[in-house]
Amino acid sequence: MTTNFFIRQLFDHESYTYTYLLADLQAKEAILIDSVREQSARDLKLIQELGLTLKYLLETHVHADHITGASELRKSTGAKVALSAVANVAAADIGLNDGDELSFGAFSLRALQTPGHTDSCMSFVCNNYVFTGDVLFVRDVGRTDFQQGSNGKMFDSITNKLFTLPDATIVYPAHDYQGRSSSTIGEEKKFNLKLGSGKNREQFETAMAEMKLALPKKIHIAVPANLRCGEVD
């Protein structure tokens, strides 16, 4: 990998969300994945310090736990907002389909349709990294109990798509609640609590049924706002 490839993980302490800035430091073009509205000023400052032109604001899905910074950052940077076409977000600039590629400088990022947590979840592959949103977490997976969540689709997305990436691929999730910043595909194939070590579909569904989680506190504000790319009335 060339030394012009830049990647920076950022974290929001309130929603435990990871945001990722990717850039070509030579061409000065960048992509921001899963921004958080309250962190827009921080992220904009970093983009400006590094002299980057933000081309795309990507969302792995329509988040239920925080409001995206996409609307704010689109206004200040002119970047295009992109997420799955399945999400049907009229305010987005680009509806992504499985296999679509977005370029920034000499690099490109490939969108993979990975439904399960929601029907419109995507993962993004770039160099030896995969950004897995709320589908594949470190040692766990996202919940499937709202927003068209589906255990069957989750199992297929992870085992048939994400687990076919090379073992050394670094997994960058949208959240972790225990301070674990990343994983690898190889680690998750072995150690993921829900479907590592070759657990089958039935074992996965049993494990998922045992998850008992309260609704995200902000769901009734976040989902409608995120369907407008984070525009708040």
Place this chain on the structure above:
Amino acid sequence: MTTNFFIRQLFDHESYTYTYLLADLQAKEAILIDSVREQSARDLKLIQELGLTLKYLLETHVHADHITGASELRKSTGAKVALSAVANVAAADIGLNDGDELSFGAFSLRALQTPGHTDSCMSFVCNNYVFTGDVLFVRDVGRTDFQQGSNGKMFDSITNKLFTLPDATIVYPAHDYQGRSSSTIGEEKKFNLKLGSGKNREQFETAMAEMKLALPKKIHIAVPANLRCGEVD
């Protein structure tokens, strides 16, 4: 850099501390930098999953804001605890001096004496990474108002030692309070608020004098415990 080099950042949400696991995945030897007592089980589990032998538990300094996990993890792994010889920690296994090297598999890590935040602060250089403890933060520096802190030493440590590393060196600090996971030496030379853009010693001291911080909540428990490598009575 060979693909056997492994690095993983970990975070403690209570003290905002970053812990770093470094390893040679071929030789299966590892080093853990700045562990947190409450996260010992998490870190031990990761070390065991990856099949690593932990050789060293390193401390960048005697922390005032959290208790190190070194004592707990030494018991369960047999790793040697290492920190600056200046710290005079009798319970440590190794007292490090400026320029000392510690090896793990095919890799080695070099200790740099970087006093300022405390008199016994060290930074650790490994491949294109530098672990800067509470000396150099992202866009800021550590406080100098207790534990033999010194503005003059801090200025010298950063400008004469850390800023002579290559610009592309990735800076991994012991803390960040705004979700910024890392920086680079090049970025800090330009954008550090206290001494970036060629600010001189006088400007640095003026900026430091304006810091108004409460004492860390745990200082009266953490410092005595950390002088025993985190052993709690």
